[in-house]
Amino acid sequence: MADSENSVSERMRADWNQRAREDAHYYVAFGGRDQDEEGFDATAADVLPCLEFELKRFSKSGNRRSWRALEIGCGPGRLMKPLSRYFGEIHGVDVSDEMIRIAAFRTRTYMPPTAPVSPNLRTTPSNSFIRTRFSSTSPAGT
Secondary structure (H helix, E strand, O other), X not given: OOHHHHHHHHHHHHHHHHHHHHHHHHHHHXXXXXXXXXXXXXXXXXXXXXXXXHHOOOOOOOOHHHOEEEEEOOOOOOOHHHHOOOOOEEEEEOOOHHHHHHHHHHOOOOOOOOOXXXXXXXXXXXXXXXXXXXXXXXXXXX
């Protein structure tokens, strides 16, 4: 990576790490400052129907619990819990180490240990993913 690209990446990481430390829920979902977990999870309600609609395009046969998903820009893991009912594994990546730390903590009770949350795509398995845009910071379908 060129020096200027490295510099931009590091500034972006530092910026999102600061946002995560300040109020991760607010910067991801804009539902309000200092949201509790229940309120934050509720902010996914407008995105989930769009993602669930897209899942209908895939075959209904077979074992969906064997499916794996990759959420790019997972932030603090807002979409991972509701989507875990459709996938056996969901892998999350984010530019922010702090967001990854929060996501790992939030998902510890329902994500299997084989589904890491990672700041680096190179550390996540790259085969057999459902390639759908699972970005919690952009509208579905864009």
